[in-house]
Amino acid sequence: MTKAAVKTPCIGICSTTSVGDPICRGCKRFAFEVIDWNAYSEQEKLAVLQRIEALVQPIVEARFIIRNSQELAAGLKRQAVPCNPDMSPASWLHSLLKKRHRQIQSLAEYGVDVREEWQHLTLAELAEDMDVQLLRLCEAHRVRYFPELMS
Template sequence: MSNKGRIPSLTPCVGRCSTVFGDSVCRGCRRFNHEVIQWNTYTAEQHLAVWKRLDAQLDQILVPMLPFAQLKHVEGFILGKRVRLLENASKGRKLYYALKICEKNRALAGESGLGIHAKQVKPLWDEFERRVLALATASYDLAWLRADGIHHNLLKIVEEKENLHIPISL
């Protein structure tokens, strides 16, 4: 899918940020709160890492939820709606944009390529949001637990070295 003449999205933000209300994971874009806050300081590699995690979540949730979607048709649909899309966007990301368009205007469901009817859009969107937020929150919790475990292990190593009077080098 060619995006010539289009400006790639600079951020996954969808304009519904809940991190300002204290959420650890944004209910809109599903980035972690520190990613939202520090996004403009990230390198291209850091941006890509976040995009990949978010796209993997969309793939995991939306691809099975939309088994009759025709990707080429979906790509044409979102291109026709002038959606800005990164060149390496996943299948789940493309399905997400098409479903988001249909959520705003259910009458477009038939032409979206998603293989759904207008009456299926709202319940599908609601279930998608529930599942993807649960997955994003679990991802955050796991990352926090890993970081906390690393922190405790490092503290233990430092304490052991201090007790043995061994110089600490990191």
């Protein structure tokens, strides 16, 4: 039996191709990774996913408790947000909040709680805060490991 191909982390908010951003506001891939994704080997795709995971997971886990990943996956399906099985529930939650935070009444319906120290923020504020932090980390990674891409 052959292992399934690595799926794209795209959530349908591509700012690299639509706006020309160097880092996608949706999936957090670099523009060249979005453009070259289909030419990447499975190992290269996994390396991209692992980098994104390493950045997303601690930021999400500092703010949220994922009690039930099956409920979260079902919630993403209800909201028509891609749920990449190669990525962690923390990445799924990031994608859900990035794409649909305005449609969510209660995260409890998704098997998720907001940690006490973050409960003073709205979901929109939490989503924005996470996004700002992630884009800063992605930019630092790009500067450090891909200096030749700096304009």
